[in-house]
Amino acid sequence: MLRRLLFLTLAVAALPGARQADPAPQNWYVIADDAGAVLGHASTASRTLPDGHETIERRELRLADDERPAATLTDTTTTRFDALGRPRLIVTESRDSRTIRRLETRIAATSATVTRQSESGRHVTRIALPPGTRFDNGEGLMRSWNGDSTLSFLNLNPAAGLVERMTIERAPSQRPGTLTVLRKRYEGTELRGIMRLDLDASGRIVGAIQPMFGVAVTTRPADRDTALRSHPPYRLLRNVMAKSPVRIGPAAAQGRIRYRFGFIDGIAFAPPATGEQRVSADATGITLDICATCGLGLPSDPASLADARRATAWLQHDHPRVMALARPVIRRQLSPARTMEELAIRARTVMQRIDFTGHRSAADALAHGAGDCTEDAVVLAALGRAAGIPTRVASGLVYSRERYHGVSNVFMPHSWTLAYVDGAWRSFDMSLDGFDATHIALTIGDGDARSITAAGQLASLLDWQSLAEVRTRASP
Known part of the structure; x- marks a missing residue:
């Protein structure tokens, strides 16, 4: 019998509109699979600070399998921007029933320092930032993009501890009323990630679809009551096969x-x-x-x-x-x-x-x-x-x-x-x-x-x- 199974639950999808610089009231999202079964919910919010502003993204998933009790996993990412809208600090806290893990990224002009804190201690990684490195996964570029060309840029990935090359291109199949694009991540020339994004007429993300083996996970806007509505724990293991x-x-x-x-x-x-x-x-x-x-x-x-x-x-x-x-x-x-x-x-x-x-x-x-x-x-x-x-x-x-x-x-x-x-x-x-x-x-x-x-x-x-x-x- 297979004793172990992989599925990285806190990496299922990006939040539509996450890390946008414009102040806004709290936005809510539902995270569900392609059959409509709910995994959890997410939210984004912004607030003004004396020397800039910050955005707060929170995601909560409720998961289970047939042998163990349900588990609730949450991660919260806080990004602080200076008065010119440049990111200076990104802090992510991930929690499960037993532990809290913290990832702190301090961004300077030509480098970033990533500090990972977990049960085993503290690990620090310093990353050189080439000129033009972005921190928004290309969301700012899509605001003025018509989809006729391929966007290519460098983007900091704090969790991976590196700067990766990313591209954004029009998807072969389109959804009515939106522009559907593929956002790809590369390590050198090797493909390391792909996500489908739905954009509205202004280039803002209104839906994110993360394909995984056996299932696709979608993050879409919802009202607060819908996002927080009670749902049975998602039977994770039986869906990723x-x-x-x-x-x-x-x-x-x-x-x-x-x-x-x-x-x-x-x-x-x-x-x-x-x-x-x-x-x-x-x-x-x-x-x-x-x-x-x-x-x-x-x-x-x-x-x-x-x-x-x-x-x-x-x-x-x-x-x-x-x-x-x-x-x-x-x-x-x-x-x-x-x-x-x-x-x-x-x-x-x-x-x-x-x-x-x-x-x-x-x-x-x-x-x-x-x-x-x-x-x-x-x-x-x-x-x-x-x-x-x-x-x-x-x-x-x-x-x-x-x-x-x-x-x-x-x-x-x-x-x-x-x-x-x-x-x-x-x-x-x-x-x-x-x-x-x-x-x-x-x-x-x-x-x-x-x-x-x-x-x-x-x-x-x-x-x-x-x-x-x-x-x-x-x-x-």
Whole structure:
């Protein structure tokens, strides 16, 4: 049975009109899926300050699954602007039933300082701001844009700790009475996020649709009473899965599977090539061959391996809590592959409870003693780095044959760990006790929430065309 499941609930959609500079009374929004089931509500408000003004965005989601009580998650973002309307401070507080996490971004002329405060302590990142960097996700540009060209710009993403390239373009399909656009986020040349926005005649956002695997989440304006109306908790897990085109047996999963995908609305992207995943692209789509030895692996030059050993805000391998868990295994001086297997066994003694709310770093997850597949992957990656083993986190999809929340024969979001062991990159799945050919990697990252969320968005763009077991012909 699948023990862990990914879904980053507080990243479902942007608020229409969020971080606008014009003072306004409080605005209210309903957050619902494409079938009309309500996840929660949101609000935005502005107020004048002696030296400028500030905007306050608040979002609340009520979620549940079939095994645990409902959980309420909230995040509040306060942005302060100076007298000229330039952002100077952005503070986001995220709360669940157990913890409060705070992200503070102070913006100067040429740099931003991001301070992340959580259960495991404080982490500071300084980000250089190239000339022209924006902080509004392009909303100001859309006010004077007619949709005939593609907007391209740099935008600060405090949660990811980087400046990303963004584009805004007219969507292939249009909704009556609005201009529907696609807002895309890139890391280098790789697509890392996509959202559909509905604009009114003045270029203001009046609706935001966030595609995810198995579901699309919409944020639309509402009156206060509608937004705050009581609703049953949203059954999250059963909505982020999709039926497999065929039933995959155990023997096929342990062999080689070939997947063929087109792209919905022609929005193409390139999945990563891992040690188990080979990617072939042509004019009509992509073919993935997945097996234990199908792929060439991630880059293994000295610089890439060194980067895969460093400490990050999500993989704090030098944190005392991570080191204490890894040290007994490190002392045994096992082979790298065996070290990863033993680290997974030790991690399971701590990560015993399931918690699908939010996404925690390795040190935070160990302090919490719970998580889903994303925390499992991040914890094991951090433990590997503590042992000096280069690691990454893969996110994408995995197949489940067994009945799970009333559904079987499905693909669902998943994350696992990649490690460079014995001269090759290899997958280690702590949640499912091993890798098989149903693991489809869509992003590779360092356990950061952005790359994990991106996998769910990219999965929504796949047009499944075929899936077949590839068998090797026996020699005569």
